[in-house]
Amino acid sequence: MSYVLPDKNVLVSFSGGRTSAFMLYKILEAQNWALPERCKVVFANTGREMPETYDFVQRCSDEWGVPVTWLEYKTVRDEEKNRNRATFEVVNHNSASRNGEPFEMLVKQNRGIPDPRNRFCTAELKVKTFKRYLKSIGWKKWVNTIGIRADEPNRIKESNERFYVNWYPLAESHHTKHHIMAFWKQQPFDLQITAGFGNCDGCFLKSEKSIATLWKLHPDRAEWWMSLEEMKHGKKGHKRTFYKNRTYKEIGDFVSRQGDWIFDIEGVLCQQDDGECTG
DSSP, X not given: OOOOOOSSOEEEEOOSSHHHHHHHHHHHHHTXXXXXXXXXXXXXXXXXXXXXXXXXXXXXXXXXXXXXXXXXXXXXXXXXXXXXXXXXXXXXXXXXXXXSHHHHHHHHHHTSOOBTTBOHHIIIIIIIHHHHXXXXXXXXXXXXXXXXXXXXXXXOOOOOOSSEEEEOHHHHTTOOHHHHHHHHHTSSOOOOOOTTOSSBTTOTTSOHHHHHHHHHHOHHHHHHHHHHHHSEETTXXXXXXXXXXXXXXXXXXXXXXXXXXXXXXXXXXXXXXXXXXXX
């Protein structure tokens, strides 16, 4: 089981969850707790992470002595071309957005919201934000380290980018969810978050049950996602939704009408999800 860094520039994409934190720990361990300058650990903040996620990212950095670069998508006005252009901003635990500002900025820039078939939020808020940052520090090519486990083989994909290749050390080392949960039970700290609320709190790739649970436990956070669907987008002012067959408001109304019993009976709420984004 090897987590030794390839002999190239290496990006370690840290999502802020237990899996990517475990991966980071194993990489640090394999490098004798000293990462070379050619390795950058980066966390891309969408502004919709739970507060516990931000604290966990900072705790990992402090406990393990590893610098983590916090990035956010942003737009700036290009007066010469008379339009906004996408760029990035380096932030930190204290200055990071907490109310979805990067995500909402992207929605306004694209004049629409993403959906499972057009996940431009992942592309812009994470992948391209990473790329813009790395190119700004002079990197031309690199290895993109992604925290996909061995028990998630359907999520492993080759890169079609000319700037980087993907590396899946968790999968290569045959580490599964069982190994990761066992690891965190032995640590002096852990991610203090309710299951299902990792990454973006109301991500549209999450199951119907997860979104319903968000409405139950954190209705203010669910309302933020509902508000994006109720905005008018584009020149014609159309409303758009994250899903074809339901809206966040409809899920919230269902939870409000039916009560807690829907969470206790299997089959009432779909539990299948698409895994969220990782990079």
